[in-house]
Amino acid sequence: MGDSKFVFLGYLLVCSVLQLVWSHGDHPLSKVSIHRASLSLLDLAHIKVSPPILGLQGQTAEWVTLEYSSPIPSIDDWIGVFSPSNFSASACPAENRRVYPPLLCSAPIKYQYANYSNPQYSATGKGILKLQLINQRSDFSFAMFSGGLSNPKVVAISNKISFANPNAPVYPRLAMGKLWNEMTVTWTSGYGINEADPLVQWGPKGGDHIHSPAGTLTFTKDSLCGAPARTVGWRDPGFIHTSYLKELWPNRIYEYKIGHRLNNGTYIWSQNYQFRAAPFPGQKSLQRVAIFGDMGKDEVDGSNEYNNFQRGSLNTTQQLIQDLENIDMVFHIGDISYANGYLSQWDQFTAQVEPIASAVPYMIASGSHERDWPGTGSFYENMDSGGECGVLAQIMFYVPASNRAKFWYPIDYGMFRFRIADTEHDWREGTEQYKFIEHCLASVDRQKQPWLIFLAHRVLGYSSCICYAEEGSFAEPMGRESLQKLWQKYKVDIAIYGHVHNYERTCPIYQNICTSEEKHHYKGTLNGTIHIVAGGAGASLSTFTSLKTKWSIFKDYDHGFVKLTAFDHSNLLFEYKKSRDGKVYDSFKISRDYRDILACTVDSCPRTTLAS
Numbered sequence: 001m002g003d004s005k006f007v008f009l010g011y012l013l014v015c016s017v018l019q020l021v022w023s024h025g026d027h028p029l030s031k032v033s034i035h036r037a038s039l040s041l042l043d044l045a046h047i048k049v050s051p052p053i054l055g056l057q058g059q060t061a062e063w064v065t066l067e068y069s070s071p072i073p074s075i076d077d078w079i080g081v082f083s084p085s086n087f088s089a090s091a092c093p094a095e096n097r098r099v100y101p102p103l104l105c106s107a108p109i110k111y112q113y114a115n116y117s118n119p120q121y122s123a124t125g126k127g128i129l130k131l132q133l134i135n136q137r138s139d140f141s142f143a144m145f146s147g148g149l150s151n152p153k154v155v156a157i158s159n160k161i162s163f164a165n166p167n168a169p170v171y172p173r174l175a176m177g178k179l180w181n182e183m184t185v186t187w188t189s190g191y192g193i194n195e196a197d198p199l200v201q202w203g204p205k206g207g208d209h210i211h212s213p214a215g216t217l218t219f220t221k222d223s224l225c226g227a228p229a230r231t232v233g234w235r236d237p238g239f240i241h242t243s244y245l246k247e248l249w250p251n252r253i254y255e256y257k258i259g260h261r262l263n264n265g266t267y268i269w270s271q272n273y274q275f276r277a278a279p280f281p282g283q284k285s286l287q288r289v290a291i292f293g294d295m296g297k298d299e300v301d302g303s304n305e306y307n308n309f310q311r312g313s314l315n316t317t318q319q320l321i322q323d324l325e326n327i328d329m330v331f332h333i334g335d336i337s338y339a340n341g342y343l344s345q346w347d348q349f350t351a352q353v354e355p356i357a358s359a360v361p362y363m364i365a366s367g368s369h370e371r372d373w374p375g376t377g378s379f380y381e382n383m384d385s386g387g388e389c390g391v392l393a394q395i396m397f398y399v400p401a402s403n404r405a406k407f408w409y410p411i412d413y414g415m416f417r418f419r420i421a422d423t424e425h426d427w428r429e430g431t432e433q434y435k436f437i438e439h440c441l442a443s444v445d446r447q448k449q450p451w452l453i454f455l456a457h458r459v460l461g462y463s464s465c466i467c468y469a470e471e472g473s474f475a476e477p478m479g480r481e482s483l484q485k486l487w488q489k490y491k492v493d494i495a496i497y498g499h500v501h502n503y504e505r506t507c508p509i510y511q512n513i514c515t516s517e518e519k520h521h522y523k524g525t526l527n528g529t530i531h532i533v534a535g536g537a538g539a540s541l542s543t544f545t546s547l548k549t550k551w552s553i554f555k556d557y558d559h560g561f562v563k564l565t566a567f568d569h570s571n572l573l574f575e576y577k578k579s580r581d582g583k584v585y586d587s588f589k590i591s592r593d594y595r596d597i598l599a600c601t602v603d604s605c606p607r608t609t610l611a612s
């Protein structure tokens with residue numbers, strides 16, 4: 001009985017989907033066999049989802065239950081999650097060799113095998129599945145497919161469900177502004193500039209709150225560079241808003257919420273959040289920063305995305321959230337979401353990191369998977385960005401760069417100065433970026449900001465990744481050749497990279513020679529820079545070469561992240577933690593006085609002074 005009702009409902013839905021597909025005629029392939037196949041099976045296959053309305057209490061994520069059955073179950077049947085619900089279920093050719101199945105003209109947000117929580121499915125043809133959905137500005141439908149991933153055929157389409165307010169402001173992410181006492185808040189919504197004014201209500205905890213306006217950005221397919229971002233991976237990005245909270249008092253706790261004032265005067269608000277304002281540059285206080293690269297995202301309900309490449313990212317996210325009281329800022333140094341041109345994944349990523357990014361500044365660097373695309377001015381001419389060519393990273397996250405398309409910038413945070421480089425643009429001597437690096441390193445007052453840290457996505461220093469060892473370079477070619485003079489001259493303490501998905505630490509080193517025999521407690525002058533690979537935050541791990549080098553002190557083939565703790569101007573602690581348990585597996589300390597930084601070492605002072 002219930003079944004016949006669903007069949008009828010399903011029939012209407014498929015008809016309406018068909019009608020939309022016919023009338024829009026989006027793609028030549030969207031008109032043929034797939035829908036004929038689904039129609040022929042209608043009487044016997046069904047899929048139903050509940051509840052019909054999500055987020056009634058303002059939640060931005062909720063679990064739904066799917067019930068389904070098929071008269072011809074097969075082990076490779078799968079269920080795709082689609083948003084908006086009126087997807088086009090036709091198969092499309094792969095335009096890009098990095099695009100994996102399922103190749104549908106509207107890419108599903110995610111998918112799961114019909115047998116996932118129902119091992120008997122291929123015998124009984126019945127199943128129940130629980131999935132988590134996040135609010136991403138559109139309604140949802142679910143489609144059951146036969147034919148596996150590579151030859152998908154729709155056999156049933158579910159009822160549509162939606163969040164109560166799909167336009168709601170969601171996933172706030174903080175970032176340091178251009179000044180040390182400025183915090184920016186960026187979020188996503190479905191409200192354009194003609195529908196509502198975006199704003200932040202904020203103020204010191206327990207004090208008076210004010211409203212600050214926000215700016216709004218969005219983009220169209222024309223801003224993207226290729227497939228799948230411009231084709232099957234395209235999804236309406238909604239609107240991305242940024243507000244600048246200025247003249248903050250150092251270290252004070254602020255409360256805020258993000259919202260929109262509709263044209264009729266009604267306010268739509270998010271939940272309440274809070275953050276601690278940055279310390280004054282040079283200020284002595286406890287300052288703790290977590291750093292990692294290549295995290296990506298994964299689904300808590302176990303469902304799949306295109307290549308399931310970032311299974312480690314949930315553990316890392318979980319450890320950071322658990323330790324959030326002891327973290328003041330986060331750097332995610334490139335390979336942010338691995339959306340690779342499937343735009344929906346940026347919503348999923350910002351939802352996954354929301355507990356972190358809404359509470360501490362979440363600073364990003366540009367990676368190959370954000371920027372690289374042939375013929376678009378990236379330093380590497382590969383297809384890692386899936387056609388995004390930097391646009392998504394530049395809009396979804398704020399960075400205090402003077403031009404957000406050129407992802408290099410400095411951050412002053414108490415006793416730290418961070419210099420974030422953009423390895424997807426040329427850094428060699430004579431380039432705009434090289435000048436910027438030199439200026440940034442040269443202009444720091446080391447008495448006040450003794451801890452000088454260089455961050456970049458690709459390994460410009462040293463790595464035992466088999467990928468680099470095979471080339472014989474043990475780093476990105478032209479990396480340290482171009483930059484080691486600057487690191488040495490300006491006495492950069494630590495350089496940290498991603499790109500290679502593991503952990504490695506070097507001795508303090510200059511021109512391939514260790515400048516100290518010590519391994520755990522560096523006292524006095526370092527005479528070189530310690531290079532760290534911290535790209536193991538989530539993506540599939542990278543193999544080390546079996547070659548032994550003098551400079552490699554510690555290697556770990558696992559997921560993890562690093563943490564820097566500055567206790568004062570003379571004491572810094574470095575820790576490497578595994579994502580699986582949050583415990584410290586490698587660490588070192590630097591203890592020194594200001595005069596140790598001033599002291600001349602090889603190539604760090606003008607030659608005339610060394611001569612005496």
Ligand SMILES: *[C@@H]1O[C@H](CO)[C@@H](O)[C@H](O)[C@H]1NC(C)=O
Nearest residue numbers: 075076077113115116118119
């Ligand atoms: C479920 O389906 C997947 C994909 O076809 C298959 O790899 C897996 O072995 C199946 N599991 C069971 C319990 O049948």
Ligand SMILES: *[C@@H]1O[C@H](CO)[C@@H](O)[C@H](O)[C@H]1NC(C)=O
Nearest residue numbers: 020021024026084086087088
């Ligand atoms: C789905 O609906 C939206 C909004 O009505 C429309 O812009 C889009 O073209 C439709 N997609 C398909 C595949 O019909």
Ligand SMILES: *[C@@H]1O[C@H](CO)[C@@H](O)[C@H](O)[C@H]1NC(C)=O
Nearest residue numbers: 261262263264265266267268
């Ligand atoms: C204002 O508009 C919103 C959205 O259309 C509506 O939900 C709300 O009831 C309206 N408020 C008033 C006071 O008219």
Ligand SMILES: *[C@@H]1O[C@H](CO)[C@@H](O)[C@H](O)[C@H]1NC(C)=O
Nearest residue numbers: 311312313315559579580581
């Ligand atoms: C995540 O951590 C758990 C232990 O907490 C571990 O069993 C699991 O293998 C980890 N996942 C990955 C992908 O490393």
Ligand SMILES: *[C@@H]1O[C@H](CO)[C@@H](O)[C@H](O)[C@H]1NC(C)=O
Nearest residue numbers: 515516525526527600601602
């Ligand atoms: C660093 O270099 C200076 C001068 O070249 C030397 O005196 C000092 O011993 C070196 N420090 C270490 C830790 O090797």
